[in-house]
Amino acid sequence: MTRRPTTLPLRLYRLGMQLATPFAKALLRPRIRRGKEDPTRLPERFGLASRARPSGQLVWVHGASVGEMIAVLPLIDRLRARDFEVLLTTGTVTSAKLAADRLPPGVIHQFVPLDAPRFLTRFLGHWRPDLVVLVESEIWPNLLLEVSERRTPLFMVNARMSARSFARWQRTARSVKSLLRRVDLCLAQGRDDAERLARLGAPRVSVTGNLKFDAPPPPVADRTLEALKAALAGREVFLACSTHAGEEDAVIAAHAALKTRIPDLITLIAPRHPERGMEVLRLATGTGHPAVLRSGGYLPDRGTDIYVADTIGELGLFYRLARLAFLGGSLIRHGGQNPIEPIKLGCAILHGPHVMNFAEIYSRLDQSYGAEAVTDADSLAKAAYALITDEARRLRTVKAGQATVAALGGALERTMAALDPYLVQIRLEKHTLKDRESTR
Template identity: 40%
Template structure:
């Protein structure tokens, strides 16, 4: 009954979803492109192409970046296969294009309706499907099972909050989660919840995000920016969400360290102008990354001295660029991870740890609870309760260089200690394809 109701609702939701795409396209034009793909209309691959096709679904930017080490490993492990990467957002698609270029095919995953999913599967004929983290679509699972396409939930996580919501649907939930051929969980707690929801063949392999390497050129770029900024304290607020920037600006105003520079990096690019306007309304001098800085120079070329110094009266540098988060971390003395001051679940702190920067994170981390708890236990991160507490801890860290060095070293060691999930995941996928 629930399954029939779910499918019926999609006939109502689909036209509204298209309308929403056009509304969102006023801020991010990519939403009005490739709309046919959202209904399964895609060129697919030629009928005479008999190579195995591995399909990876990564909904948006975070999942696409988390999938990067896995996609690269699959390209190396199966040079005989083609790879398809699907997304749901234009920013995720753009990230995939930047990371993988023409080495993979790409399109949007269709809406979760039987005829659209069948059309997609007929066009691409995947040998194996891999969906990342929390992407559970009932009709997609049904149609993959009908088409004899094994579907794997990789880097799987299930927060306590999401578990309670899913468990309300009882047998229907168990039927859905039981449709995965394999579930590769990030942690024992995730595995326990997923098993309770009906998932079979569950294994704990760790978090793929630990295998995300920050490119050396990004680190060099961030170091060059730091030299051009000067000696004043620098902190980055990364992946901030709507409603959080005001709290972060409150923390900036409350700091005793009045010469500190805040690098403010909103998670969603369509909000760059909105956040810039918010900063300016506060009467704070703002500079935008898109209008300042540059690429790191080769060793033999002129160094950062030929970059324009950031004016000393600039208090906020807006990170209005894509693909440079590692550089922002490398330019900072301390990193605050957004999505955590409000009950939004937090964001990934692993990349900041890998760069070796001390990490602060708010109280709301239910989407990244295990990684946060492990980082705090390792001395790599510290949780703050609110914006006032954030200001207080920032002042403490800025006045204690030894503590910053200790936390940064612990962060690097923490990230290194948990690597290896990609290799374990590829072994499971290889066995599944050869079975």
């Protein structure tokens, strides 16, 4: 069986990426201007490593952004405990900054190369991974083709395939089948994900659950936490996190309604994209609510109504300060945000109707009364008021949410059980090769 592109769309895609390669730097300039690329590490996007390859057996783990990176951290810990070197790649500036704080010692982070044959050949030639692990839904044609060409074992873990993505991939059914058949093992989050991936052509699919349920809560610096606690002392804190354009207006309107009944209220808004902090500040001040930016080094004082938390890697801090949190990306048709971390840290959860990216967990939470759904600014204000003023109700919501999350755990153990035979085989093959070389 040929391991090169087998369908016309794949051949055309590969050719297009080859033709675009000389213009890669120019094509990335708009992203650099928008802060979407790190200009000091741009060579990594072209497959040029900024670090030496460690001498041991290397597992390359790739996840798109922050969510995938956090989900796979416990898996990286397990790989390191088995004496495998780990290279983690991501594609966003935000995830790279978080990696600097959260990755275990010895784990190397690089930006993933652009999906062009020349860059991937250069990347793979330097790192020579013994195993490749793709997290969630990272199906890049040339990446899969180049890894397959080298006959390197290739796994998908925490794999997911939404109904929307499934419908899109079905339009090129033969091409996606040609790609997915190169995956040695596909470990899916849920039954629906597994069924869709199998129908698209993944040959060995099993359900192991969602690794995000087993990820530890994000750490926080004690000194930073105490400073913000002191600034917020005596005030009721309402958190709106991972918000998107179109949602902050509803949050600010809800804050205004709540403020008439809870005078000491302060609302923390943490936009999903921190670079939108100034935009959120203008929305707040434009409606008469005094606001400050955390990125400016400010702490809230008694006159602050809205505290715009436009920083990276501090959600764990804000979850520890609030008794309830509205999870953004859900009042608009974005698909919702992951509720697991705030639930583990004791927040009661509010969310909008558009949570298709996390449909299973929100469905289970709503059924167990471990979260509450809202639809607009008015229902958000009413639900938040009920939880703030009725501590028994809030605690029931938190406990139900935590019980639901705990019941959905165990994916890490199941994932490692599936990977272990391959890890043992890789180690045996390396030892056999060393033995042969020593007897020559």
